[in-house]
Amino acid sequence: MTEEHAQHDREAKQAIIHDVEKYGCHLALIEADNYLPAFVYTIGLYKKFGHPELICFGLKTDVLASILNHACDLIKSGQTLSSDKPYPGFLQDYNIQLLEADKEYYPDYIGYAGWFNDGNFNFPLLQVVWPDKQHHFPWDENFNPAWKFKQPLLDRNTDFKFYEERNLGVYTTSQALEGDPILYVYHNDDGDWQFHTSDQPNIDDAKLVCLEEITELDPTINELYHLQYGWSAWRKSKDDNWEYEEDIEEKQ
Template identity: 55%
Template sequence: MNEDHCDHDPIPQKEIQRNIDQYGCYIIQVKPDDYLPGFAYTIGLYQQFSHPEIICFGLSLNLLGSVLNDACELIKNGQPLQVGVYYDDFIADYPMQFLTVDKSFYPNYWGIANSFYGHYNYPALQLVWPDKQSLFPWEPGFNVNWKYKQPLLDRDTDFKFYEERNLAVYTTKYVLEGKPILYVYHNDDGAWQFHSEPEPDLKDAKLVSLESITRLDPGINELYHLSLGQSARRGSMEEEWGWE
């Protein structure tokens, strides 16, 4: 077994390396909240075995750790894991598959791995699990209640939000006329607001699709993990977002 870490606080490089040397990889675990699923990923598979790192979402933290440890053992025993193959080694009666992760998602999910390697030039796979009917998230009929537990990191690089592209969100006529989005709110009830003023007038409100907002400003994608009740603001398009 390797040690787990349950957030994205800095971890000493020596601690990570010590566990990689002893167990083959180090596992980072990130807890779920009311909006975002929990996930876990490996560090060290690429260094030790020239194998892609692995990430998995949406299961309990204990199960995520167990699944990734099992994957590490297979790799250590000379069984590299491949895309497009069904694996029944991880959860009984639930064959799982791997997807190739697009590097545009690395800044969003691999914070500690990126710091450890000092670059994004390592490969990664996503381990994806099916519903109780053995259907995967991209297949018709997949359990809609589980849809947002697994973002698929091999696709939709232009739209990183967990919701549907056609989700109705609030903005104002000023944003649609070209003013920059400087204030973003994710309400407790799940509604999104994108504004150019801190207190917009209701008479200026417009209802548009979430996808249309990301087309107006693709950088809004980086706020996909703004949890319920959180907001973000910036002074201009050139400034970094500040979170509240």
């Protein structure tokens, strides 16, 4: 961790403690990047009120914050939100619904909530889910397909965390399909994915497969669900952590 990162971490933790003491909860806002949508989550609701923490994806951060602030006000007034019914009043003319998030997603999205809750994730989390303009929710057959990946559904698909279709065509090599570890991954500016066992793969060994096949070969590839367009990731072995950087050469 660099000193700049360490300083940011200290300031973030101080802000969380201050806000929970003063307001009853803290909102952590994560802006959208060139690949993933923005999201906002609460910290403090579980410790302060015994209520599940909340998370919401895919809208502008001020709208997301407004939704969760409204929820926090309801909770502070004594209400308990649950996943068994729709709720009006969060978005004008639209209901929202809540999902019980799978704990496997917690480290991916709500790290500071884990820190605040004594360094573990033994608390419930509800995802606030919004509909499309025709009032269809993401699990409905007629939900707007253009919005499918604006809000991942955290109660399912823990085997496949990418913001892509499972049958998306991606590039790899015969060596990876034969069992060699994938050590180099590229998410190109045009959206293409490459998964290689070497930093200099042979074009003659190239294969086109479904993204789901790659995650089935090596479930740890799911750790790269957040890799932005124009970035690459690498590791020394399958047991090592991934490192990341923006691919400057591709942008020149």
